[in-house]
C-alpha cells in the first residue's frame with residue numbers, strides 16, 4: 290500500500306489546500322523581486338509558492354519545516370522555482386543559525402504559520418488525528434524529545450490536567466486527566482479519543498477530543514516555548530522595513546505574539562512605577578495591525594481549520 294507521502298508526491302495536487310489567510314499574508318508581506326524571505330513553517334508550501342511567484346524572477350526563500358514529510362512535499366511543489374528556494378529540515382528554534390549558514394541574515398519578510406498541516410492531520414500514523422486509530426505520536430519532527438504516548442502514560446495526573454486545561458482550554462480537564470490515569474496504558478489515538486468522548490460528551494460540531502489532542506500536541510512539541518524563544522531571533526534577521534507575519538491558532542500563541550510585538554514597538558518598557566526610564570529599550574518594530582486579522586466567514590465555511598486563525602504583522606524599524 291502507498292504511504293501518505295508517496296501518494297502526495299505522486300499526485301502533488303492531493304494535499305493542495307488553500308493556505309489560511311492567504312491573500313492577507315500576501316498583501317502584508319508584499320513580496321517583491323530581488324528580496325529575500327523566510328517561511329519558518331513551510332508545510333505544504335502554499336504561502337511559499339505565493340511568495341516565490343510574487344517575488345519572481347529573483348526573490349529568494351528559505352523554507353524550513355521540522356517535518357521531513359512536509360519538506361519532501363514542499364520540495365516537489367516548489368521545484369519549479371529552482372535555486373530560488375533553499376530547504377532546511379529543522380525546528381525553527383534554530384532559525385538564526387540556519388539563516389546564517391544559508392545566507393538569509395537580512396531578510397524582507399518572515400512568516401510563521403503555526404500548527405499542523407493537512408498532510409500531518411491526514412497521515413494516520415503520525416497520531417495527530419482522532420479520526421483514525423494510530424500510535425500516539427504527535428511529533429512535528431523526528432527530533433522532538435517526547436511523544437504523546439509518553440506524556441499520556443507517564444506524566445502525573447496534576448500535570449496532565451494542567452496542560453489539558455491551559456493548552457487545550459478544556460473545562461473538563463481534571464476529569465479527562467483522571468480518566469487517562471485510571472485507564473493506563475493508553476496506546477492509540479482511537480483509545481484516547483473514545484475515552485475523552487466518554488468523559489466530555491458530544492456537543493456541537495467539534496469532536497470532544499479536539500481540545501485534549503491539541504493540548505498534547507502543544508506539549509509534545511514545546512510549541513509555546515519555541516515561539517517565545519524564536520520571535521526575538523526573527524526580529525534580528527529582519528532588514529529595515531522587513532515584515533514579520535505570524536498566524537496563530539491558539540489564544541496562548543496569539544498572546545505571545547501580541548505581547549512580543551507590543552513590547553518591541555515601545556521605546557521604554559520600564560514598569561509605570563519607575564518615574565524615569567532606566568531600561569534604555571528602543572522600539573525596533575512598528576505594528577501594522579493592532580488587532581489581529583481573522584478569516585472571513587466565507588473562508589471558515591470553506592476551511593473549518595481556519596476558524597481560530599489570527600494573523601499579526603509588524604515591520605522592522
Ligand SMILES: C[S@@+](CC[C@H](N)C(=O)[O-])C[C@H]1O[C@@H](n2cnc3c(N)ncnc32)[C@H](O)[C@@H]1O
Nearest residue numbers: 308330332333334335336354355356380381402
Ligand atoms: C499550518 S502548517 C503550514 C502550512 C503552510 N503555510 C502552507 O501554506 O502549506 C504548519 C507547519 O509548521 C511545521 N512546524 C510546526 N512547528 C514547527 C517548528 N517548531 N519548527 C519547524 N516547523 C514547524 C509543521 O510541521 C507544519 O508543516
